[in-house]
Amino acid sequence: MTDLKNLLDRAAGTDPDVTDDDVAADLSRGRRAARRRRFAGAGLTTAAAALVVGALAVPLAFAPGAQSGGPDSALSAPPATGPATxxxxxxxxxxxxxxxxxxxxxxxxxxxPTTGKYFRVRKVQSREWTVMAGGKIVCCGSIPAGPGGYKLRELTVTETWTGLKGGTAWFGTRSLGAHPATAADEAAWRKAGAPANWNAGPSDTAGKQDQVISSKPGKATFFELKDDADRYTALGMNGTLQDVLALPADPEQLRARLLGVKAATAPDATDVAALAQLSAGLLSDTPALPKVRGAAFRLLAGLPGATVQQNVTDLGGRTGTAVGFSFPAYQLNLRLIVDPKTGKLLSSSHTGGKNGDSSILLSGWTNDTPEAPPATIK
Structure with a gap:
């Protein structure tokens, strides 16, 4: 494990807390714990409800698909290995x-650890639109385009500024424009006259205005959320900064805490699926302390079924080593992209269902004045 030791040395500094023996021991403990955690009823029941935990969290949306009620693949698949530089x-x-x-x-x-007036999270999200022959457009890409039709991929930047207790919060969003999803879609789009705008009909807003999808970046919306200051929904709808700072730095204790969140929010989900998604949300959407973030990564390292892929690029154009978890029963995939040279988390993303793909561009404390998200990915 010489190369791994070099990585650990660079990540932890000249006097690292983590050694090769620590890594081997952690992996051994994680595998033994995973074997002990087998339990009956791994799949969702037919009555399982879908849940989305707020705008700040990686959406904890467990919707049963075609394999509902079947075993979760992450419980049985062995950890895969892959190359890293x-x-x-x-x-x-x-x-x-x-x-x-x-x-x-x-x-x-x-x-x-750092502090500031606001904890800011910037994400880029993608979703697909299906354009039928004749120009009718529907969300979210699950419907086949058919002859003469094509699919669009729209990118949107969202930004949340969570204030301190007694303060306020802000939320902004901006479309970066929609473009043909594939080369084949581009050919069909050109054949249809290369339109620059598509009318999706009345939106679900109070005014019911038509939702127009454009190929150009749109105008940002930015508004105050007075009731959402000091709210971190990665720990449940009523999670607070105090709750985040009180999270345990021991992986097993953190596991127990997150399973408590799972029991209150998505009781029909499997432990592995919930732990993977809640841990990812904790890492990307909360100001958890460094030792707690380390515990979250160690918790993830002990979960079965993860795969590794080298040289993966996220929506922000950054390249790293991806660790992925797949849960077909929920039509959900989770992926963490890590810089293999430093161990820094570059991106946390999820795909599946109508949620499309979401990547974290920025997550941390700031004293900046809240403002609308930019018209570019950065």
Whole structure:
């Protein structure tokens, strides 16, 4: 594990808290714990309800699909290994998903906690639209376009500024425009006259104005959310900064805390699916302390069924090593992209159902004045 040791040294500093033996011990404990956590009824019941935990959280939406009631693939699939680039030599070394996540844990545990007026989270999200022959457009890409039709991919930037207790919060969103999803879609779009705008009909807003999809970036909306200050819905609808700062830094204790959130919000979901998604939300959408973030990565490293893929690019154009979890029963995929040279979390994303794809561009404390999200990805 020499190359992994180099990564850990770079992530943790000159006197790292995490050694090769620590990594091996963590992986061994995680695998033993995963074997102990087998339980009956891994799938959703037919009466399971879909849940979305607020705008700040990675949406915890467990909607049963065609495989509802069947076993969750993450419970049975063995951890996969994949190549990762060593920082010093440029050589390729096989690293498991657990090892990649433990490198990230070492990095996060050495990070310095910061404070500010607002905790800001900027995301870029994508969704597909289906344009039928004749120009009718419907969301969200699940309907086949058919002859003469094509699909569009729209990118949207959202930004949330969560204030302190007694303060306020702000939320903004801006469309970056829609474009043909694939080369084949572009050909069909050109054949249809290369339109620059598409009318999706009345929106679900109070005014019921027509929702016009454009190929150009749109005007930003930005508004105050007075009731959402000090609210971190990654820990449930009523999660607060105090709750976030009180999270335990021990992976098993953190696991128990997150399973408590799962019991209150999505009791029919499997433990593995809920832990993967709640941990990802904690990492991307809350100001959890460095040791807690490290514990979240260690918790993820102990979950079964993860896969590794090298040289993955997120919606922000950043490249890293991806650790993914797939839950076909919920039509859900989760992916964390980590810089293999430093262990820094670059992106947290989810795909599945109508949610499309979402990546974290920015997450942290700031003293800046709240403002609408930019018209570019940055």
């Amino acid at each position: 060593g920082p010093a030599t440029g050589t390729v070394t096989a690293m498991s998903a657990g090892e990649v996540l433990l490198v990230a844990a070492a990095h996060e545990e050495k990070a310095e």
